């Protein structure tokens with residue numbers, strides 16, 4: 001091990017004997033008691049030294065090997081130590097790509113803060129490269145989600161949409177003005193390529209895959225140009241994803257309201273069918289209105305504020321990445337909504353419905369779900 005204090009966390013002495021790593025409550029850690037010699041020893045933990053060299057240099061600070069081991073273990077337990085050589089073969093392959101890694105430096109630093117174990121950040125960043133994600137929709141939200149995922153190191157990002165790009169699709173971080181008139185899917189594909197930190201790592205991914213076939217989808221992001229089809233998602237459209245067990249995340253903007261979620265884990269959390277059944281149960285007039293909205297031949301102008309669309313795209317991509325990195329983000333079984341002009345993000349917990357064929361009702365949901373807000377979600381029957 002070549003231990004390195006995670007450079008992402010700012011270090012400050014709290015009084016004489018305690019060092020605080022990090023600023024924000026979510027990730028800050030206090031370590032103490034710590035004397036001056038140990039404080040000096042911290043300076044040696046920059047990833048350039050293996051343990052034997054650390055023991056040797058620590059002796060000049062009057063620290064013996066046992067003290068060094070104890071201190072390093074304490075820092076490892078506190079999630080403060082990275083190992084510049086850990087993460088396995090995919091991480092080693094990524095380390096050889098200096099240009100790609102340079103682009104990812106802030107992403108890697110962020111992952112190192114979130115994942116406590118040495119090498120955890122690099123391991124996850126490397127794992128993203130063999131993942132395949134589909135984004136459905138190449139409008140203001142969808143295209144930007146795809147670009148962010150690609151830029152974040154997801155190896156294969158596919159974008160599905162129809163028709164040709166219109167001036168209203170153009171967005172910073174999304175489709176460029178030069179794409180207007182081009183097929184949306186082609187323009188989005190180019191955007192994904194341009195956003196990637198380097199050439200797609202497809203050769204190695206395919207070789208490692210099963211029988212040379214393409215890897216299964218890790219996630220589908222449903223971010224269509226027309227907000228209603230993600231806000232009032234059609235259970236029929238989602239059926240193949242439910243039956244194949246493909247996780248999917250809804251996101252979009254509808255009538256000056258942005259939303260992210262729910263992230264559906266098929267059979268585990270509420271799906272489009274559950275959502276539909278609950279709405280029908282709560283509001284007897286719902287089916288009648290839904291039919292009118294869905295049959296509306298007069299296509300409404302999309303009320304999609306650029307700032308809100310960009311925020312939704314960024315948040316949706318961040319939730320997607322957290323999920324791909326192995327977490328259950330707060331959109332799991334929950335929809336977050338913010339409406340203009342106050343933009344107060346609120347969450348609505350979406351309970352699984354017993355009558356839904358997805359089978360999520362009765363299953364225990366993600367460990368991250370809190371008990372709050374379940375009062376009105378108590379299942380009938």
Ligand SMILES: [Zn+2]
Nearest residue numbers: 271274356358
């Ligand atoms: Zn369901």
